[in-house]
Amino acid sequence: MQRRHFLLSTLVLALSLTLPAVSRADDRPAVIRIGVASVGTGNRPVFGGSSVALANVKGVLEDEFKADGIKVEWNFFKGAGPAVNEALANKLIDFAWQGDLPALIGKAGGLRTRLLIADGTRGTAYLAVPSDSTAKTLEDLKGRKVALFKGTNAQLVVAKVLDARGGLSERDFKSINMDSATTQAAIATKDIDAGWFGPEVYGLVDRGIARVVYTTKGQAPNLARQTHFLVTEDFEKKYPQITQRVVTALVKQAAWASDDKNREQVLQQWSKSGVPYNAWKQDYDGTPLRVRLSPLFDDYFVQHYKDALALSKKFKLVRGDVDIDAWLEPKYQRQALRDLKLEGYWPDNDARGVPKK
Amino acid sequence: MQQHRYWLGAGLLALAGAGHAAAPSNEELQKQIVALKKAVEALQQQLDQNAQASKAAPAVPAATAVAASDAAGTPATREDLQGVQADLENFKYQVQRDRDTATATSSRALNVGGTIQARAAYSSQATSTSSSTPAGVVNNRNSSFDVPTAILAFTGNLYKDYDEGRNLGYRLSAGASQQTASNNSFLNLLDAYLTYSVLPTIDPATSRLDIAFGQQLLPFGLEVPATEDLKPVILNAQFTTRLGLAQRQIGLIARGDFDPVVDYGYNYRAPLLTYAFGVVNGNGPNTSDNNSAKDWVGRLAFTVPSDYNSWWRQLTVGGSFYRGKANLFVPGTGTLVGTGDRVRYGVDVTYNHEPFGVTYEYIQGRDDTASGTTQANTRVSSIKSDSHTATFFYNFGEQFVKGFRAQGRYDDWWPKSYQPFFRYDRFDPNTDKPSDESTVYTAGLNVFFAQTTKFQLNINHTDDKAKNQSYSDFLAQFQFGF
Numbered sequence: 001m002q003r004r005h006f007l008l009s010t011l012v013l014a015l016s017l018t019l020p021a022v023s024r025a026d027d028r029p030a031v032i033r034i035g036v037a038s039v040g041t042g043n044r045p046v047f048g049g050s051s052v053a054l055a056n057v058k059g060v061l062e063d064e065f066k067a068d069g070i071k072v073e074w075n076f077f078k079g080a081g082p083a084v085n086e087a088l089a090n091k092l093i094d095f096a097w098q099g100d101l102p103a104l105i106g107k108a109g110g111l112r113t114r115l116l117i118a119d120g121t122r123g124t125a126y127l128a129v130p131s132d133s134t135a136k137t138l139e140d141l142k143g144r145k146v147a148l149f150k151g152t153n154a155q156l157v158v159a160k161v162l163d164a165r166g167g168l169s170e171r172d173f174k175s176i177n178m179d180s181a182t183t184q185a186a187i188a189t190k191d192i193d194a195g196w197f198g199p200e201v202y203g204l205v206d207r208g209i210a211r212v213v214y215t216t217k218g219q220a221p222n223l224a225r226q227t228h229f230l231v232t233e234d235f236e237k238k239y240p241q242i243t244q245r246v247v248t249a250l251v252k253q254a255a256w257a258s259d260d261k262n263r264e265q266v267l268q269q270w271s272k273s274g275v276p277y278n279a280w281k282q283d284y285d286g287t288p289l290r291v292r293l294s295p296l297f298d299d300y301f302v303q304h305y306k307d308a309l310a311l312s313k314k315f316k317l318v319r320g321d322v323d324i325d326a327w328l329e330p331k332y333q334r335q336a337l338r339d340l341k342l343e344g345y346w347p348d349n350d351a352r353g354v355p356k357k
Numbered sequence: 358m359q360q361h362r363y364w365l366g367a368g369l370l371a372l373a374g375a376g377h378a379a380a381p382s383n384e385e386l387q388k389q390i391v392a393l394k395k396a397v398e399a400l401q402q403q404l405d406q407n408a409q410a411s412k413a414a415p416a417v418p419a420a421t422a423v424a425a426s427d428a429a430g431t432p433a434t435r436e437d438l439q440g441v442q443a444d445l446e447n448f449k450y451q452v453q454r455d456r457d458t459a460t461a462t463s464s465r466a467l468n469v470g471g472t473i474q475a476r477a478a479y480s481s482q483a484t485s486t487s488s489s490t491p492a493g494v495v496n497n498r499n500s501s502f503d504v505p506t507a508i509l510a511f512t513g514n515l516y517k518d519y520d521e522g523r524n525l526g527y528r529l530s531a532g533a534s535q536q537t538a539s540n541n542s543f544l545n546l547l548d549a550y551l552t553y554s555v556l557p558t559i560d561p562a563t564s565r566l567d568i569a570f571g572q573q574l575l576p577f578g579l580e581v582p583a584t585e586d587l588k589p590v591i592l593n594a595q596f597t598t599r600l601g602l603a604q605r606q607i608g609l610i611a612r613g614d615f616d617p618v619v620d621y622g623y624n625y626r627a628p629l630l631t632y633a634f635g636v637v638n639g640n641g642p643n644t645s646d647n648n649s650a651k652d653w654v655g656r657l658a659f660t661v662p663s664d665y666n667s668w669w670r671q672l673t674v675g676g677s678f679y680r681g682k683a684n685l686f687v688p689g690t691g692t693l694v695g696t697g698d699r700v701r702y703g704v705d706v707t708y709n710h711e712p713f714g715v716t717y718e719y720i721q722g723r724d725d726t727a728s729g730t731t732q733a734n735t736r737v738s739s740i741k742s743d744s745h746t747a748t749f750f751y752n753f754g755e756q757f758v759k760g761f762r763a764q765g766r767y768d769d770w771w772p773k774s775y776q777p778f779f780r781y782d783r784f785d786p787n788t789d790k791p792s793d794e795s796t797v798y799t800a801g802l803n804v805f806f807a808q809t810t811k812f813q814l815n816i817n818h819t820d821d822k823a824k825n826q827s828y829s830d831f832l833a834q835f836q837f838g839f
Contacts, residue, residue, distance in 0.1 A: 039765035046765075076765035082624035083760025089623065089666045090711055090758050105622025109666040145520070151621035176559055177621070191519050317621075319664070 029239060031071040032061065032246065035093035037081040037102065037152070037227075041181070041200075041274020045076045048270025048280060049199065050120040051254035051293055052097045052229055057269050064249045070242070078179060082151040085111065094235040095246065099153025100226040100308045101317060107327060108309075108320030112233035114329040116247050117295035119254070121304075122353070123225030124283055125157045126201040127214040129194045130187055138165065138214045144193035147178040147186060153225045154196050156308055157216060159315045160223055169315075198225070202279035217283075221353030226304055236329070247332035248339055251295050255342050258290040290346055297330045299356075300349035466513040471532075472586045472838045474506040482828030506836075508532030508547060515551070522558035527551050546643050547605060548573055556613070561626045566613035572605050572642050576612055576633030576656045577677040578703040578718050580746065589750060589776065590799055591815045591832045595784035596744035600701055600722045601641075602679065608637025610654070623665035624760060631658045631675075639681040639699070648696055652681025658705075670710055677703040685727040687735055694735045697725025712752040720744040741788045750778035756805040769808075776803040786823070793823040809838035 036056075038047035047053045055061055061072045075093060077083035081102025087093045088111050096103075097119060107113060127146075129135045135144075138161075148158055148170070162168035178186060183195040188209050197204075204210035216223040229250060236243050257266045266289060271277040284292065305324045312318035337343045347355040456462075479500045486495040510530035517524055530548040550571025556564060574582050580594050581602045597603035614628030632655075638645070639652030658675030679701040685694045700723040708715045722742040729735035754774025755761040762772055778801050785794035801815040817830040 043765040045767060075761070077760055078763045078765060079624055079760040082622055083763065085623045086625075086665065086758055086760035090755070090761070092755055092758060092761055102622055105620075106666070109620075109622065109664050111666060151624055155621070174559075177561060 031073050033073045033093045035084045035087050035096040036076045037084045037098040039076040039078050046273045048273040051257050055253045060249050080152045095231050097229050101153045101156040107322045108318045113230045115228050115230050117229050117333050118301050119229045120227035124217040126197045126212050128201050128210040128212045130190045131211045141194050142172050146173040147176045147183040147192045147195035150177040157225050199279045199283035200275045202282045203276050244332050248336040251336040254293050254295045258293045294346040296346050297328050298349045299351045300353040303351035468512045470510045472508045474834050474836045476503045476834035479831045523554045525553050562619045564615045568611045570609045572607045575654050579705050594746045594782045596720045605642040606637035610635030618662045620665045625665040627660050650682035654679045673707045675705045694727050714750050716748045718746045742786050744784045746782045748780040752776050771808045774805040795821040811836050
């Protein structure tokens with residue numbers, strides 16, 4: 001009798017858990033789950049430097065799917081690209097905005113993803129020191145504590161930069177793994193001797209906290225941070241039309257943002273991330289938005305990812321292999337360009353990053 | 358808007374300045390009219406431009422629009438600066454005032470936390486106990502409300518090594534807990550220890566070694582070292598209390614790991630080997646040792662090296678031992694006859710692969726006991742015991758995905774998660790004696806609905822052969838922390 005009570009209770013418990021799961025099945029998603037490998041200052045759910053960021057702030061995707069009753073869920077990960085990989089591995093997101101290196105590591109490790117559009121090309125990296133530091137060059141920091149957010153696209157750029165300067169590597173420095181917010185705080189308190197940054201470095205420079213001793217700005221295009229927007233293979237196969245609508249909405253947003261007459265508004269919107277307007281302004285100075293916000297898989301983009309894979313393997317950041325051509329899925333962006341009559345709108349660059357004539 | 362004011366102000370100033378001068382000539386008046394006309398035209402032009410810009414662009418929130426005009430170069434006014442200055446002064450005053458009157462301070466870094474459980478229980482087996490005091494008598498009880506655990510904990514560092522992370526830290530906690538030796542309602546000292554990181558902790562790719570000195574949980578198996586807030590099941594596995602392993606002990610224990618695999622692509626760290634080795638009194642918490650012999654404890658666990666996105670992730674096999682001496686007495690008296698062995702061995706396997714996990718622990722115990730009626734005729738013999746504990750759980754939700762739950766959000770968001778589980782827990786107190794084992798089957802559900810709060814529902818079925826009893830317990834509790 002007692003055992004029967006126990007079994008009955010257990011059965012009720014198990015049924016109560018499985019019933020909601022059964023009722024969740026549907027022929028279209030109830031929710032589109034997007035992961036973002038970035039977070040705003042003070043952990044605010046806003047970021048900058050991409051068309052996806054603008055789509056988020058403006059509610060572009062929410063509007064697109066409102067009539068269908070499909071909810072759009074944004075997840076901004078403090079752990080950046082590695083946290084996106086963790087969410088992908090646990091099937092917790094359908095789309096992601098992420099950098100090249102973590103996506104390569106994920107793909108090489110078996111994550112089933114497809115790249116949909118480029119979103120944020122030729123990003124810059126800055127090496128900054130406390131403003132009263134005696135260091136004047138990158139080489140002056142050898143053997144000293146340098147913060148780097150490992151597993152993000154910054155790590156690959158740093159490896160390339162160091163390698164290009166006489167075969168240096170992370171081992172020549174006391175390399176410390178720190179996220180962006182912690183690095184900013186550590187530079188201010190001088191707990192580290194230097195740190196690698198993105199555009200947010202200008203916020204520190206303008207306040208007299210930090211001084212840039214090296215930047216990839218104005219250097220060869222292959223020394224660039226690269227980001228993209230991807231989808232999981234499962235979602236893409238199950239909902240190709242939804243995937244197309246997401247890509248079309250983002251390409252439309254990229255077209256608006258790439259128009260330099262909207263530059264001020266774009267930078268202002270990005271400043272809602274907490275990275276000041278002036279930081280975005282200085283970082284993007286001298287570069288048309290059309291270049292950095294191009295969604296195209298042009299030869300430059302493809303070559304960048306092929307080089308990134310080769311270098312990641314050389315630096316032992318990636319163990320497995322990735323078929324870059326098969327990884328890219330350009331059919332959605334091509335359809336979007338046709339539908340929006342935007343063919344030829346963005347420069348089609350060759351492998352060196354120079355527009356084809 | 359700021360620019361309109363600027364131009365209007367400039368025009369009015371020009372007029373006022375002219376008014377103070379001697380009566381102007383017609384020529385001068387003509388010049389002023391031309392200047393005013395130009396100002397009005399400039400204003401009109403600017404209004405038109407603004408109207409066009411607002412038509413062409415999507416609406417921009419007011420705050421952003423102000424920032425845009427500032428970025429365009431409009432200088433801040435004295436009033437603007439005074440406003441900012443006043444805000445700063447107010448802020449400084451408020452911070453100082455709050456610090457003086459409403460801020461708890463400590464001489465070193467301090468983190469205050471706690472864990473509390475509030476429980477409702479029903480048992481199909483009525484409990485009755487006699488007692489010498491009326492308050493201690495239990496009369497045929499089937500149900501009860503309890504607060505079985507209430508712990509207040511303080512942690513922090515005593516020295517922070519900024520260069521290499523060889524930090525000196527501490528933990529102090531007190532409370533009523535299932536893991537304490539006492540069942541009274543007073544707060545007992547639980548943890549009280551000092552920790553030092555012998556090896557640098559800055560780089561996750563290097564091995565670790567920490568030493569803890571003081572009163573602490575033992576590094577034995579899986580369930581014993583888990584703190585109250587981490588246990589999935591409401592009641593402890595039987596062996597933890599019946600073999601005395603759940604008690605905190607006072608002593609020196611080193612814990613470390615070796616050759617970690619670090620998958621930066623997932624921010625995942627898994628050491629190939631984790632180990633612990635220590636020496637303790639063996640007489641439980643809050644008391645001195647009761648003999649000169651010290652007890653030794655150790656653990657070694659091997660984790661299959663793998664990337665995060667591998668089926669081998671978090672597959673660990675471990676082994677533990679505990680060897681010590683216990684005082685032996687003539688049964689039923691306080692007459693000491695010497696010391697006897699108290700030995701525990703354990704083997705465990707864990708496969709914690711989100712969203713599911715399986716754990717298994719086998720423990721074997723050997724305790725010397727004295728029999729006889731006097732010191733002279735006492736005979737010492739060994740009693741062997743063993744235990745099997747297996748748990749299976751499945752997670753619905755994101756509570757246990759580290760990177761996912763660390764999100765940037767405006768509200769007090771936490772991923773809701775549901776964790777159903779099943780545990781098999783068998784303990785045989787004397788392997789040489791037949792039909793004296795006790796088996797507890799537990800089916801349960803943990804609902805995580807806030808960052809430090811969970812609701813737990815457990816249904817236990819106990820088959821106690823020694824007492825020839827079979828009964829079920831229904832337990833529901835909230836566990837919350839701060």
